[in-house]
Amino acid sequence: MIKRVAWLLVSCLMVLTLVLASCESDTDTGGKVTTVDKGQTVTVGGEEEKATSPGQATTVGKEQNKPKYGGKFNVPVAGSPTTWNPGAVVGRSADSIGAIVLEQILGRNFEDGPAGTGKYSFVGGVPEWGAVGGNLAESWEIPGVGIWVLNIRQGVHWGYNPGFAASELVGGREMTAEDIAYSIEYMRDNPDSQSNFSEPALIKNTTVERTGPWQITVRTPVNPTTGYLWIMGGGGVQYVWAKEHLENYASSNEWYDTVGTGPFMIEDYVTDVAVKYIKNDNYWDVNPCGPGEGDRLPYVDSLNWQIIPDRSTRMAAFRTGKADIFYMESLSVEEYEQIIKTNPDVESAQLIIDAMKITGRVDRPEDPYSNLKVRQAMMLAIDHPSIVEDFYGGKAELLDSPARKWYPTIYTPMEEYPAEVQEYYGYNLEKAKKLMAEAGYPNGFKKELVMVNNTASEEAAAILKEYLADIGIDLELSPIEGGLFMNIFFSGNTDWILNSWPGGNGAFFVRYSMGYFRGPNAWNTAHVNNPEGSEPVIEKAFQEQAKYVMVDYAKADEVTKAAYKYCNEQAFLITMPAPWGYRVWQPWLKNYYGADSLKFWLQWVWLDEDLKTEMLK
Numbered sequence: 001m002i003k004r005v006a007w008l009l010v011s012c013l014m015v016l017t018l019v020l021a022s023c024e025s026d027t028d029t030g031g032k033v034t035t036v037d038k039g040q041t042v043t044v045g046g047e048e049e050k051a052t053s054p055g056q057a058t059t060v061g062k063e064q065n066k067p068k069y070g071g072k073f074n075v076p077v078a079g080s081p082t083t084w085n086p087g088a089v090v091g092r093s094a095d096s097i098g099a100i101v102l103e104q105i106l107g108r109n110f111e112d113g114p115a116g117t118g119k120y121s122f123v124g125g126v127p128e129w130g131a132v133g134g135n136l137a138e139s140w141e142i143p144g145v146g147i148w149v150l151n152i153r154q155g156v157h158w159g160y161n162p163g164f165a166a167s168e169l170v171g172g173r174e175m176t177a178e179d180i181a182y183s184i185e186y187m188r189d190n191p192d193s194q195s196n197f198s199e200p201a202l203i204k205n206t207t208v209e210r211t212g213p214w215q216i217t218v219r220t221p222v223n224p225t226t227g228y229l230w231i232m233g234g235g236g237v238q239y240v241w242a243k244e245h246l247e248n249y250a251s252s253n254e255w256y257d258t259v260g261t262g263p264f265m266i267e268d269y270v271t272d273v274a275v276k277y278i279k280n281d282n283y284w285d286v287n288p289c290g291p292g293e294g295d296r297l298p299y300v301d302s303l304n305w306q307i308i309p310d311r312s313t314r315m316a317a318f319r320t321g322k323a324d325i326f327y328m329e330s331l332s333v334e335e336y337e338q339i340i341k342t343n344p345d346v347e348s349a350q351l352i353i354d355a356m357k358i359t360g361r362v363d364r365p366e367d368p369y370s371n372l373k374v375r376q377a378m379m380l381a382i383d384h385p386s387i388v389e390d391f392y393g394g395k396a397e398l399l400d401s402p403a404r405k406w407y408p409t410i411y412t413p414m415e416e417y418p419a420e421v422q423e424y425y426g427y428n429l430e431k432a433k434k435l436m437a438e439a440g441y442p443n444g445f446k447k448e449l450v451m452v453n454n455t456a457s458e459e460a461a462a463i464l465k466e467y468l469a470d471i472g473i474d475l476e477l478s479p480i481e482g483g484l485f486m487n488i489f490f491s492g493n494t495d496w497i498l499n500s501w502p503g504g505n506g507a508f509f510v511r512y513s514m515g516y517f518r519g520p521n522a523w524n525t526a527h528v529n530n531p532e533g534s535e536p537v538i539e540k541a542f543q544e545q546a547k548y549v550m551v552d553y554a555k556a557d558e559v560t561k562a563a564y565k566y567c568n569e570q571a572f573l574i575t576m577p578a579p580w581g582y583r584v585w586q587p588w589l590k591n592y593y594g595a596d597s598l599k600f601w602l603q604w605v606w607l608d609e610d611l612k613t614e615m616l617k
Helices: 004-027 165-170 177-189 194-198 200-204 226-232 243-249 311-319 333-342 372-381 384-391 419-425 429-438 455-469 482-491 536-548 553-569 609-615
Strands: 072-077 106-108 132-134 137-141 147-152 207-212 215-219 264-270 274-279 302-307 347-352 357-359 445-452 473-480 497-499 578-585
Touching: 072 311, 132 137, 147 177, 165 243, 177 200, 177 207, 177 215, 177 243, 200 226, 264 302, 311 333, 333 578, 372 419, 372 429, 372 455, 384 419, 419 553, 445 455, 445 482, 455 473, 455 497, 473 482, 482 497, 536 553
Parallel strands: 072 302, 445 473, 445 497
Antiparallel strands: 106 132, 137 147, 147 215, 207 215, 264 274, 274 302, 347 578, 357 497
16 A cells, blocks of 8 residues: 555655766766776675665776875865864764774774775675774783783874864874873763763763773673774774873863874864865874885875765765765665666665664653553554555665664564564554554544754654554654754753664674663663663663673574564564665775764775876866
């Protein structure tokens, strides 16, 4: 069954998007197109699948040519930077800007990425513990749960950019173990840091011991594996600063006061126009594999962070070769199909876009959402198969949260669920009405649904409103500006909310804290197991996880898989299907394979300027 009113609304929005795309292509064809050998398929988990399996393959093969130095890397982004220094701004990360200059303690195992053995693609982030690699800590040991013995890399120097007072203060000296220890303690003791904001029990109880001239030992007594997320390198929060920089500039969020050990330094910022980064000639890292093995990094001379608020203009910049990548923005299937018509040689990686979800409050008896039968009725009233086939053209996942199929050790396939749960992802309106009556709501109820005023949220809300009206649930849609929505979201005091964040997808490290379903946590918008212990199954899973993480990940994943299966059985999230998406970049951007956050790959990429010139003739 198709809800015609909702389909009409969202179809109009999609048509508008396609009209904008086609208008661009009428005038900007992308120049002359040269066929480029795509090479071998790169897959997640080392197992090749068809290109129609989302997130499993990219269109680019392993680099065969010797990398070249030089060039300007052009990256278009939607908004102006707000966080130059994550230690100075309340509850913010620095993944998009500061991470180009600042660095973290651990990173990713690039040697086992597509440029090396091909074991990991990193399109979907870190899939397992083996994908973690050294960074400012060259190596580490884990003698017990919650204990990180970090062996700090020697020969790392702070970037030196004369003319900037903060950089001159540090003077390009060598980084020390004390810098890293002091940085962790600073963020621990800073009540405004995002780690304190998101998981205070972890960070407030973290200790740092100076156990050697080039060694520190970090202990995280609760939620031990998320010590990686907030401290070691998974999230965009804990970076490393020079001790004297923190003593003098910790409260500064000015671009010219940012000093780090990263591959680039900030040279200039024109407000709301662009950020210019220049190469850090004293960068410590070298290329570990491939034709450029042993090369001093980075390859690129400069980076131009282009601030272009209008999405269609960013797309036009990419089409005409003025941008080298459509960074951290997922193209819809329709947008991707349009762009390959005008630019057939673009490289791409398939993704799964996090599904939109409704969550209410299971911790408030007065909220109908706290009644399992109401949540079951909501799932049964949504025609999930029709949304997949008619709205997403078959290119979406019925089941994607809280565990994605990319992570098989914690993912339960649909056929392994009881028949009653499989039915949630089908459509049974009569049964849904019966459950509403049994729950005490034969005539339904009215609820305000808060969401961001963007296309994805408005499309999902229109569809969900129509379906749920059939069982008497009258959703009053309240789209609000993104900044205000963020304030509401992180307040932890949400009522009914529509967003893609709740539940997560099972990404590594996040999965072990049970943070999406446990206690007073901003990400736990359904307030499951809040207060802690009120949901015994989830609380027991959390306690079991804590015994095995860091020392036996296979056993920890068994616990996680069972807990996530239970979360779906309880319908803690009212989920839409998860659509496929695409990440795209230019053929002349080399040694890039579709990975996510720029901080994990920027230093290795290079630009084939000869190919670019030829293709743009």
